Amino acid sequence: MAATSANPSQLASAVPATVTGVQLMQGIGVQPAKGFWADAWSQVLHRPRAVAALCWIGLVALFACFAPVLASGHPLALTAGGKTSSPLLANLSTGDYLLALAGLFGGLLMLIPMPAPLGLTTARKLKLLAVAMLQGAITVALAAGAASYFGQRDLPQWARDAQTANSFVTITALLCALPGLLLGTLLMPLGTWLRRAALAFIIALVCAAAVVLAWKNPPQVFDYRERAKAGQVSATYTAVPWSPTQRETQLRYLPPGADFETPTRDALVKTLVAGGMPRADAIAEAQSKYPSASEATFVLGTDSLGQDVLSQMLHACRLSISIGLVSTGIAVLIGVSIGAIMGYFGGWIDTLLFRIVEVFMAIPVLFLLIVAAAVLPRNTYVMMAIIGCVTWTGAARFTRAEFMRLRNMDFVQAAQAAGLPLRSVLFKHMLPNGVTPVLVDASFAIAAAIQFEAILSFLALGPAEQASWGRLLASATDENGAFNWWLAIFPGLAIFLTALAYNTLGECLRDAIDPKLKKARV
Secondary structure, X not given: OOOOOOOXXXXXXXXXXOOOXXXXXXXXXXXXXXXXXXXXXXXXXXXXXXHHHHHHHHHHHHHHHHHHHHEOOOOOEEEXXXXXXXXXXXOOOHHHHHXXXXXXXXXXXXXXXXXXXXXXXXXXXXXXXXXXHHHHHHHHHHHHHHHHHHOOOOOOHHHHHHHOOOOHHHHHHHHHHHHHHHHHHHHOOOOOHHHHHHHHHHHHHHXXXXXXHXXXXXXXXXXXXXXXXXXXXXXXXXXXXXXXXXXXXXXXXXXXXXXXXXXXXXXXXHHHHHOOOOHHHHHHHHHHXXXXXXXXXXXXXXXXXXXXXXXXXXXXHHHHHHHHHHHHHHXXXXXXXXXXXXXXXXXXXXXXXXXHXXXXXXXXXXXXXXXXXXXXXXXXXXXXXXXXXXOOHHHHXXXXXXXXXXXXXXXXXXXXXXXXOHHHHHHHHHHHHHOHHHXXXXXXXXXXXXXXXXXXXXXXXXXXXXXXXXXXXXXXXXXXXXXXXXXXXXXXXXXXXXXXXXXXXXXXXXXXXXXXXXXXXX
16 A cells, blocks of 8 residues: 655644644644744734733824824814815924824835835834834924024024025925934945935935925914804814814813803803793703804813813823833933943943942932923923933843843854954844843833823923823812812823833733743743
């Protein structure tokens, strides 16, 4: 009887529930090998609470990118005198344009598979997106500084003469995009210099175009509804027709579900009731005279300044996620660099640098932020820099321990024997093998940074004129001691869920890379 042989791929396609050692030798039931991070990520995605945490973080990131388009008191389309314009687009800032583009194209980049010649794996896509966002952030920061300088009253004569030139804004935008272009060319994960320079050049042009479009925004005036009532214009609004800075004192502390005409109706009801009309008839009379406007409803109510809570909640996502990611990125960069030197060299260098680590560990971060808010400009950049430059000690200690474990291994000694430079040995060979504890610690650090920002905003020490969950939470009790529940529940829930999501993701990632738990799963 002739023996039949089966193709290993056909045997693996019909894997039985249990296999024996002989079947494994024949290729039956053999699973394709996974890389370390692919296996860890698959273990994370098998946990429902990690998936829920990722969904919430993704939702916050989505609102952070598209909040100015989703919630704005400027009409999406305004028709006046037969002409149609878009005040919403005219009032977008450079950061608004770039974040919207990053959210749109970044999502497509991560979802759409790339062709083989490009070789863009998920890790390289993430790196490319991070470099592009860094390039845009540099352009936005330089453009904000240039606009602030040229917006001063007492300018030197050369600056006034430069502003009169027709190409002043274009040249300024290109100069602001130039440092990002150089950095992007160095860091883009595309192999050849030509590809790096081409992609960085395209991103620089997009950033410069965003600077030109938003160089001179019109003044923030929200008189569209009054003009629409008078029949002067016809306006079409976006999903949430309120801006976070749009405030009117007569709209203070309106409960969820109230609309723009609620104070007027309430005042009319009081007047009619005082005149002897039954309350039910007074309410009906006020409702008929001032009907509810569904497009002007405050879904989550208003705060102490008459500002829409839902609009502030959406715009505050940008502040929270930027504070968490940027400050943690600074901390990881500093901590990994110092920890790598400590762990690799050891000896007196390790002793000296560890004393510096202990000094920074003794600094109370919250107290330092409160002091800095009193003496330094209260803006997002200062808060990011302080948190990042103080909270790097955890990353340094984890990196130091990993590098001490790795420095005597064969692959490190082989790299040293091959004459590779120290930079290559530390960050190209050792760091990928010892960065896992740092990434787990980074998720907890992001949650801590978000909580620091919320605490400062709650104490009225956060970034000025910027929507914040902590600022909303602070206005839950008014000057008369009355408690407004919607100002405590919705912002407090957002802070709680965001911090919980990052902590949960860090715990799941820690369990996925734990070698003891991995051995138990096997």
